Amino acid sequence: MAKGNELxxxxxxxxxAGTGFTYVTRKNRRNDPxxxxxxxxxxxxxxHVEFREER
Structure with a gap:
């Protein structure tokens, strides 16, 4: 299975908030495109602040 094409x-x-703090998580591409x-x-x-996905 290719790493770049994981589900x-x-x-x-x-x-x-501009602090540069990050969390790492997994997401399901089918449910959250x-x-x-x-x-x-x-x-x-x-x-608590909003965290957005970084690409």
């Missing part, structure tokens, strides 16, 4: 690729989620956005905790800001 559940590893994606980086970067904070929109668009870029992923999640609200998660950013320890550099000390609060």
């Amino acid at each position: 559940r690729p590893v994606v980086k989620l970067r904070s929109t 668009d870029r992923l956005t999640l609200t998660k905790y950013d320890p550099r800001v000390g609060r």
Whole structure:
């Protein structure tokens, strides 16, 4: 199986607060074909902010 064509690729989620903090997760391409956005905790800001998928 080719790495570049996985159904559940590893994606980086970067904070929109501008701190540069990232989370790493996997996503299912069939269920989430668009870029992923999640609200998660950013320890550099000390609060929950939106994280967006980075490509």
